[in-house]
C-alpha cells in the first residue's frame with residue numbers, strides 16, 4: 316500500500332488550510348499526526364480519504380489519483396468527527412448494517428471487532444443510550460472492521476478513559492502488518508508518540524516530520 320501526497324494545497328474560500336504537503340505513506344507503519352487545533356489534521360485526512368479534493372496537487376493511492384482515476388481508496392476504514400450510527404439499534408446491529416453496505420464482513424469478525432475495542436457484542440442497549448466513550452469505541456470498531464488496507468482515525472481516543480486507551484492502542488497495534496497504512500490524528504503529543512511509530516507534526520497546514 317502507498318499513499319502519495321504530491322504538493323497538496325487546499326484553499327477554502329481563498330484561505331489555505333493545507334499548504335504544499337508532500338509525503339509518501341507506506342504500509343507497515345503507524346503514523347501519527349499531531350498539531351494544534353485548526354492546524355489541518357482533519358483536512359489532510361479528508362483529502363486522503365477522497366472526501367475533499369485538493370485545490371492543487373494530487374493524492375495517489377497505489378499510483379491512482381483520487382478524483383481522477385478513482386473516487387475513494389478502495390479499501391478504507393475511516394473515523395472522522397461523529398460517525399452516523401442509527402440511534403435505535405445496538406452496537407452490533409449498527410455494525411451488521413454497515414458490514415452489509417460494505418459487502419459483507421462475517422458475523423464472528425464483527426463480534427470480535429467489538430470485543431477488541433472493549434464493547435460487549437451482546438450488550439442490548441441501543442446506541443442512543445451509549446456513553447460518549449462507548450460511541451467513540453463503536454466508531455473505531457466500524458473503521459477497523461474487515462481490516463481495510465488504509466485506516467484513518469481522527470482523534471480516536473478523545474473521550475476514552477485511561478483503561479480504554481490501552482485497549483484501543485492494543486486493537487490498533489494488532490492490525491499492523493507490512494501492507495496496511497494506519498494514520499492517527501491526535502492533539503495529545505505524548506499519547507501520539509506512544510501510539511505511533513512515526514509522528515508527523517502539522518502547523519498552519521504544513522507537514523513536518525519528526526525524528
Ligand SMILES: Nc1ncnc2c1ncn2[C@@H]1O[C@H](COP(=O)(O)OP(=O)(O)OP(=O)(O)O)[C@@H](O)[C@H]1O
Pocket residue numbers: 327332350351352353354355356357358359502
Ligand atoms: N468547512 C470549512 N470551511 C472553512 N474552513 C474550514 C472548514 N473546516 C475547517 N476549516 C478550517 O480549516 C483549518 C484546518 O481545520 P482542521 O479541522 O483540519 O484542523 P484540525 O487540525 O483537525 O483541528 P482539531 O484539532 O481542532 O480537530 C482551520 O483553520 C479551520 O478553521
